[in-house]
Amino acid sequence: MKMINKKISGVLLLTGMVFLSSCYKDKSTLALTELNKVGLSDPKTLTTLNVFQGQVLNLKPTLSQSLSDKMDQLEFEWSAYDNSTTSSYVVPEAIISKEYELKYLVNGDPFTLGQRYLLRLTVKDKSTGLKSFLNYNLLIGNRYGTGWLVLEDKAGKGDLSFVFTDNAVEHGIYSDRNTTQLIGPKKLELTPFAITDDISASGKRLYILADNGSQEYNYLTMVKKFDYAFEFFSAPSIIKPQVMTWTSPSTNSANRSGGLGVVINNGKMHSNLIGGFPGIKKWGDVALNPEGNTNYNLAPFATGGNSYPAIVYDNTAKRFYNVRGYSPTPIAGSLEAFPSAASTEFDMNNVGMTMIFQDSADVVKEFNAVMKDGNNQAYLLRYKTEKTDLAPRITLKKELMNAPGILNYTAASGSTSTPHIYYGNANTVSRYETSSNVVVETYSFPAAEQVTSIKYAKYTAGSTSARLLVATWNGTEGKLYYFTITNVGGMGSYTNVFNGFGKIVDLAYKY
Template sequence: MKLSIYNWSGALLLLMLTLSGCLKDNSNKDVKPINEITISDTTAVAAVLQFDTLTVKPDIKESIPVGDKGLVYEWSIHQNDSEDAYPVYILDSTRYLHQSIRVKPGIYRLIYKVTVKASGVSYFKFFDLKVINRFSEGWLVMEDLAGKTDMTIILGTDTSFHHIFTELNKDYVLNNPLQVATTNHYGEKSVWMFGADNAIELEYTQMTKLTDYTSWFWETPAVFHPQKFRQINTGVYILINNGLLHARFAGGFPGDVKYLNTLPFPGGKGDDYYFSSYTGVGPQPYTDEKTPYTAFFYDTKSKGFVYLSGASLIPSLVAFSAPQAGGYFDMRNIGLDLLAMDQGNAPYLNNAIFKDNSNIYLYQIDANRSDPAIAKKLITGDAPELSTFSKMTSSRKLQQIYFLVNNNIHLYDIPSGKARVIKAIPAGEQVTYLQCTGNDVMVGTWNGTEGKLYRYKISPLGDFQDVKVFTGFGKIVSMTYKAA
């Protein structure tokens, strides 16, 4: 009996399993096929110049075509060859890429991401991209944008690239710009940027921040208000900070090279001096030139010049000797206010403009003569209109000086003492920068909203014979030429 019951139960179980296997499966009737994307491309390039526009037009094939309304696009870029963490930059959100590549030079991966809205599934295409430095040579123009620093480069082709400092140094702000300069120390090149209370060094090729002033000194100054930086020869940098002089001497010897503490004024006065920001340059040490006047400076307290001796590895400020019989003036005791000084038409010749209560004077100083005082002239005697000048720059080729008076540029001829207007600045524009570079005079102006740069070509007689105008700047405060 038990056996019969067992057999019947087994048969019943088998019948139920068989019947259940014959039922229709409706569990996947709501599953929808997804839009599968395939991305291909033949338009991408392997390399692009920094700040050039990159255009890529990939081909997208969809298994269920929905077009732009159903797809989301993203172009991004990140650096492959960086040892440090480097951010991913989002370039655009368009089907095709057409964007300026504003990153530092290097090896990058360009990423194209296409996302299907309906499914949320993303598809990728990767491109290898080399960004090539294009800023090897050109004019660096430092600008003030509402108290913040930015910079433009003007290439030899007269192509301008604006905002290169802020684009390449997104996480750094330099306030109240004062000066940009370049140096070449035995083949090691740098770009230096100075603000009212800070300063940084940029990597020469990539134009990105390397160091700031706190690492430049053996003892960082308690007050940092830079006035003037200059490389005065291959191995010597000088920095006038808050009226006091720091020097950096470097030769072929090993070890760290930094700025020395404040150099003391001769005669036991220590730090009791305050230098003007204008610096005259003499010959480089050890070049068989005539004098040890590596550089000279004007003390606004004693109203006289002293010089930096570069004839040893221990630099010092030294008093000039008494003038020779019949000398034009005493370098130690000028007794006037220094308004401006600029290199003249010879390497060590400097044109210095002084004033007393009612007149302005030209003092000419040749730092490669044992008695450097070579000429003195009353400017306002023959050119009284220059008594209210606001800016000056000297010709590098002729015995001439350019003065800015009431928004007019005057050409002053030194031998004759005569002056004449050669250029009127457009109404509404204020001159913020004036400098002769050799064959050109650079004039930066500001109209309250935009800066312009006028590059005037100089004729053989010193006149302006043609002009190139560059636009789109902030307020121009400084310029320097960056060589390759």
């Protein structure tokens, strides 16, 4: 029995030793060859790269090799694919370069404005077939996102320039990206809030008004989207656009939204209403006045707010109208009289003067209108767009203006910070103070330079102060001047000047 046990123990011991011997680590390198390992790194991969259209994307990551330098054995491939959240991931990768250093002009396919892309560098060792990868995240942005858009007239044809926040200027933007000529440019209209009209995707709108019709342009790319006629259910028989804008029920920048769309074309009112309901919203037919006819001629200005969706002025009947937002009867978009309780300082329904200018005042929801009476005297009428049942009055002030040259102004803009209207005559800009009824400051440019456009901006990127932009034209060249406005409205002297424009006809801050 003992003998048997010994035999069994011997077999078990032998088996255990055989098993344990397999634990020995084989250090043999026989038949193994060390391969070249390519290392790729770039701190730019840690964040999303914002790349602007028109910009050259230049990337050269750090490359290391575990063996001797074998650059001639390496193949490079830069590929990109749509990496947006909405991407289906079945879109094909686009190969954009086969060089180690990427130098690629981002302009059109395969990159779309606003989309996110994954850009991948693949390095392949031709001798072994081993591949190494490095991924970048790209966001295709728009370098024209924030800055001043400048509308110019170049011998009757329109063009756009852009003044960036770093004061760089780019000219010829319109002609660079649009094939349709802009004949007789008149005005820029940019909405500061998104418009959901279902004509196209919701977003801010850019309209350029011109003699032979305005057009809607892509707010980001400034490429033409629609003809003027397309914006209407039935295009007006005479095309002479003067205003194409959207009023907002709220003035708070967080709550602003498109209330009533206002087009003034050939002195006639057309309206458009958006607000979440289905269907395509286009501008409607000519509005009728309270007498039920179209015998009116609107001044090219429109205001509006919560109480009155839109307020316009008729230079034929010499009175204000408010525009009906929505109702079956009387029909939406009609020009209507104000209730008598709205008027005290002057009669909104019977002003008796011609409107020559209107702009926002220094108090929100209040507006200054410059009027000309039958004796060629200028009056300032101030009113507001808000009322309540307990306080229905909207007229605020009527005053004979002491503002030399205001009746012949060439450009003007109201301050939204201080009680001032800046207006231009010939080569001079005057600062008229609405509270004291005097011109408190003037600034003169060289005699040959005539003021063609003025815009006041309370807030602009890169400036802690309000800014006044004044455009001049000397017969051959347009110039644009920046004035930094003091907290009491003072202009002082200009802080920047930009050259090389055509005749500037309008300015708008794009953001």
